[in-house]
Amino acid sequence: MKLYTKTGDGGTTGLYGADRVSKTHPRVEAYGTVDELNSAVGLARAHNTRSHKPDATLDQDLEYLQNALFDLGADLATRPGTTYEKKISRIDAQDAAFLEAMIDRYQEAAPPFTGFVHPGGTPAAAALHLARTVARRAEREVIRLLEVEEANREVQIYLNRLSDLLFVMARAANQAAGIEEHAWLVKGRR
Amino acid sequence: MKLYTKTGDGGTTGLYGADRVSKTHPRVEAYGTVDELNSAVGLARAHNTRSHKPDATLDQDLEYLQNALFDLGADLATRPGTTYEKKISRIDAQDAAFLEAMIDRYQEAAPPFTGFVHPGGTPAAAALHLARTVARRAEREVIRLLEVEEANREVQIYLNRLSDLLFVMARAANQAAGIEEHAWLVKGRR
Amino acid sequence: MKLYTKTGDGGTTGLYGADRVSKTHPRVEAYGTVDELNSAVGLARAHNTRSHKPDATLDQDLEYLQNALFDLGADLATRPGTTYEKKISRIDAQDAAFLEAMIDRYQEAAPPFTGFVHPGGTPAAAALHLARTVARRAEREVIRLLEVEEANREVQIYLNRLSDLLFVMARAANQAAGIEEHAWLVKGRR
Ligand code: B12
Ligand code: B12
Ligand code: B12
Ligand SMILES: C[C@H]1O[C@@H](n2cnc3c(N)ncnc32)[C@H](O)[C@@H]1O
Ligand SMILES: C[C@H]1O[C@@H](n2cnc3c(N)ncnc32)[C@H](O)[C@@H]1O
Numbered sequence: 001m002k003l004y005t006k007t008g009d010g011g012t013t014g015l016y017g018a019d020r021v022s023k024t025h026p027r028v029e030a031y032g033t034v035d036e037l038n039s040a041v042g043l044a045r046a047h048n049t050r051s052h053k054p055d056a057t058l059d060q061d062l063e064y065l066q067n068a069l070f071d072l073g074a075d076l077a078t079r080p081g082t083t084y085e086k087k088i089s090r091i092d093a094q095d096a097a098f099l100e101a102m103i104d105r106y107q108e109a110a111p112p113f114t115g116f117v118h119p120g121g122t123p124a125a126a127a128l129h130l131a132r133t134v135a136r137r138a139e140r141e142v143i144r145l146l147e148v149e150e151a152n153r154e155v156q157i158y159l160n161r162l163s164d165l166l167f168v169m170a171r172a173a174n175q176a177a178g179i180e181e182h183a184w185l186v187k188g189r190r
Numbered sequence: 191m192k193l194y195t196k197t198g199d200g201g202t203t204g205l206y207g208a209d210r211v212s213k214t215h216p217r218v219e220a221y222g223t224v225d226e227l228n229s230a231v232g233l234a235r236a237h238n239t240r241s242h243k244p245d246a247t248l249d250q251d252l253e254y255l256q257n258a259l260f261d262l263g264a265d266l267a268t269r270p271g272t273t274y275e276k277k278i279s280r281i282d283a284q285d286a287a288f289l290e291a292m293i294d295r296y297q298e299a300a301p302p303f304t305g306f307v308h309p310g311g312t313p314a315a316a317a318l319h320l321a322r323t324v325a326r327r328a329e330r331e332v333i334r335l336l337e338v339e340e341a342n343r344e345v346q347i348y349l350n351r352l353s354d355l356l357f358v359m360a361r362a363a364n365q366a367a368g369i370e371e372h373a374w375l376v377k378g379r380r
Numbered sequence: 381m382k383l384y385t386k387t388g389d390g391g392t393t394g395l396y397g398a399d400r401v402s403k404t405h406p407r408v409e410a411y412g413t414v415d416e417l418n419s420a421v422g423l424a425r426a427h428n429t430r431s432h433k434p435d436a437t438l439d440q441d442l443e444y445l446q447n448a449l450f451d452l453g454a455d456l457a458t459r460p461g462t463t464y465e466k467k468i469s470r471i472d473a474q475d476a477a478f479l480e481a482m483i484d485r486y487q488e489a490a491p492p493f494t495g496f497v498h499p500g501g502t503p504a505a506a507a508l509h510l511a512r513t514v515a516r517r518a519e520r521e522v523i524r525l526l527e528v529e530e531a532n533r534e535v536q537i538y539l540n541r542l543s544d545l546l547f548v549m550a551r552a553a554n555q556a557a558g559i560e561e562h563a564w565l566v567k568g569r570r
């Protein structure tokens with residue numbers, strides 16, 4: 001079977017279920033950006049894996065998040081009330097609670113938050129910061145979707161929490177690598 | 191000659207030809223995103239080049255794509271019917287056909303598609319996945335442009351095909367590196 | 381203290397000062413994209429640091445830019461005329477002039493601009509090109525903000541200049557690494 005079906009060459013695409021919409025629809029923007037986020041997480045995993053000291057726990061946690069991001073994608077691709085809804089599992093408050101527990105765990109391995117730090121450090125940490133900002137962009141796209149039609153608010157909350165998790169993961173990764181982060185030196189003080 | 195001309199400091203810019211438009215015009219968004227895509231492809235090339243086992247064919251194919259992306263940029267930067275149109279070569283169906291042949295070729299070197307795979311693997315494959323999602327974002331911006339004014343539909347089709355090509359390139363790169371990809375483990379099954 | 385406050389779970393957020401707005405507000409899009417740019421600069425720094433020949437001057441200059449990007453973030457997060465305005469230092473023409481001096485300095489270390497070059501080269505240079513295109517996306521978001529409400533035009537000018545600086549930094553990095561860049565080979569000539 002060919003990978004390319006050419007059905008999207010006219011600018012519209014199929015959601016999960018029967019509906020067809022423009023690829024510029026906020027719903028497609030939302031899951032398309034979650035896909036981009038998933039790829040940024042994959043970049044972080046790739047850099048962690050080939051670093052001098054790969055962190056196996058971080059790798060497992062990121063694989064967990066990559067699976068979850070496909071759950072978010074399926075959730076966003078399925079309009080509430082349509083036929084295929086019963087085939088998917090929507091994101092719920094327990095999913096966000098799971099992230100909160102992870103944040104608390106990583107925070108113990110990260111220096112305390114006393115102000116903005118320069119995003120970067122190891123390549124894995126730098127990619128986690130990039131993923132963090134893409135998570136925030138994805139959150140904005142989901143809010144844009146919620147502003148035009150019904151969708152699952154828990155997806156937005158999940159992304160909100162996820163960007164905080166990626167932040168502490170980046171900081172913990174730098175801490176483990178012995179990299180000291182520098183705080184924003186405000187213009188007036190430079 | 192200075193690189194910075196300051197002519198864009200007021201928020202407008204020049205297309206290829208005489209027209210000036212806001213930098214927020216969908217046309218500028220479209221070629222600006224194609225430029226971002228070109229840079230993501232460059233990141234994949236950089237990681238492939240410095241890997242333990244650089245793939246020369248992949249590098250050549252990516253260089254081909256980088257050239258093509260500038261053709262897309264010039265196409266998008268030139269409004270149909272304006273004076274400089276004769277100086278450019280527009281994207282056509284043969285360009286997309288060329289990509290289809292490449293997809294078929296890479297697909298032979300990649301495992302069959304039996305469901306979503308976690309984007310990532312080698313740093314080059316991870317960057318190819320990132321590029322894949324930026325290609326899809328660029329496709330959406332071109333559709334947005336087509337929704338407001340005349341433009342070359344073949345550019346959108348090209349980007350649609352290109353994201354499939356980047357997908358199989360990523361998978362072939364992982365296959366060559368002996369990295370086994372993992373499929374999405376749906377929430378209900380974890 | 382918990383990192384996550386949950387106050388943004390409803391889709392709105394606080395600016396610097398008392399105002400609350402939707403996270404899809406152009407102001408939030410603007411500083412959110414500047415944050416993404418800051419992370420892309422962090423990725424370039426990470427790759428430079430772990431390359432065979434780290435460039436200490438480039439690292440320092442990028443750290444300078446990362447600090448400046450937080451100044452831009454604070455500027456964008458603070459509506460003109462609101463209570464906390466006195467706590468921040470807005471971007472001004474001198475900041476852009478500082479960048480111009482840097483551009484001129486890097487241009488001496490880079491080959492002359494005789495046409496479009498394939499973005500890429502070393503991983504650091506490739507990440508600088510990616511950052512360059514994100515800077516241009518951030519510039520577009522700031523212009524979008526300026527189209528709906530008052531904001532500091534100097535921030536847009538700064539981003540315009542910054543994308544040119546990131547371009548010459550990438551080219552200088554490749555020159556230093558002995559990587560020869562290739563120019564766009566137009567379709568008609570391939
Ligand atoms: C939404 C969507 C996306 C979204 C979001 C998906 C998500 N969950 O995050 C995103 C943007 C990520 C996406 C990306 C891609 N997609 Co898509 N996507 C879809 C769409 C519309 C729905 C998929 C979905 O999430 N369904 C919900 C889940 C729960 O249902 P399900 O997929 O059927 O899975 C259930 C069962 O089928 C089963 N199952 C699933 N896979 C497998 C595999 C095996 C072996 C078995 C036994 C069972 C099994 O288990 C699941 C749980 O019950 C489908 C088309 C469609 N209408 O089905 C295309 C579709 C699957 N995508 C397609 C393609 C090509 C892609 C991309 C390669 C595009 C690209 N160039 O980037 C990428 C691949 C990304 C990756 N990492 O692998 C094609 C595949 C074509 C083909 N030859 O098979 C489809 C069929 C669309 C089409 N007609 O062209 N996609
Ligand atoms: C659209 C555009 C872009 C778009 C899309 C371009 C594309 N094709 O993908 C994007 C977003 C990619 C872009 C990026 C940049 N651009 Co631009 N771009 C333009 C614009 C408006 C048209 C370019 C174009 O595609 N023309 C169509 C092609 C077919 O025509 P052409 O470029 O003239 O090329 C033909 C001939 O001139 C000749 N040719 C071209 N180059 C050379 C070189 C030599 C040595 C020779 C002999 C012949 C030759 O061959 C070509 C085929 O016939 C021009 C301004 C203008 N109106 O020309 C600026 C312009 C070229 N860009 C400029 C700049 C600064 C940049 C960036 C550095 C900005 C940045 N900070 O990111 C980057 C560089 C990217 C890179 N990788 O090198 C400046 C260059 C200033 C200078 N000092 O020379 C220009 C002149 C705009 C300006 N006034 O400031 N750009
Ligand atoms: C706008 C904003 C952003 C923007 C832009 C900020 C910028 N300048 O570029 C961006 C998008 C970058 C951002 C990102 C994040 N932010 Co924010 N951000 C804000 C906001 C609204 C204003 C910050 C600001 O720029 N103020 C202007 C400057 C000049 O003032 P200031 O920060 O108070 O700093 C002055 C003094 O306080 C002092 N100072 C600052 N830090 C420190 C530290 C010490 C030790 C000392 C002695 C003094 C000192 O010096 C400064 C100069 O005078 C605040 C909330 C608020 N209303 O304050 C949240 C806030 C600081 N952010 C927060 C968070 C969680 C984040 C992120 C982790 C979110 C994420 N998951 O990505 C990231 C961290 C990024 C990083 N690299 O560290 C939280 C922190 C929560 C906590 N537990 O402390 C806050 C409080 C919002 C909230 N209520 O949840 N943010
Ligand atoms: C840390 C600060 O970032 C801003 N903020 C909150 N959510 C987002 C988002 N999705 N994208 C960009 N900025 C956001 C708010 O202003 C918050 O206070
Ligand atoms: C694989 C699935 O991705 C969606 N799709 C198709 N084109 C795009 C795009 N440019 N951006 C985001 N999503 C897209 C469709 O829903 C398709 O079925």
Ligand SMILES: C[C@H]1O[C@@H](n2cnc3c(N)ncnc32)[C@H](O)[C@@H]1O
Nearest residue numbers: 203204205213218222516517519520
């Ligand atoms: C080099 C060319 O890039 C375009 N240009 C100028 N500023 C931006 C931006 N922020 N984003 C995308 N494209 C831009 C103009 O067309 C310019 O001539």
Ligand SMILES: [Mg+2]
Nearest residue numbers: 160161163388
């Ligand atoms: Mg948040």
Ligand SMILES: [Mg+2]
Nearest residue numbers: 008350351353
């Ligand atoms: Mg497609």
Ligand SMILES: [Mg+2]
Nearest residue numbers: 198540541543
């Ligand atoms: Mg410019």
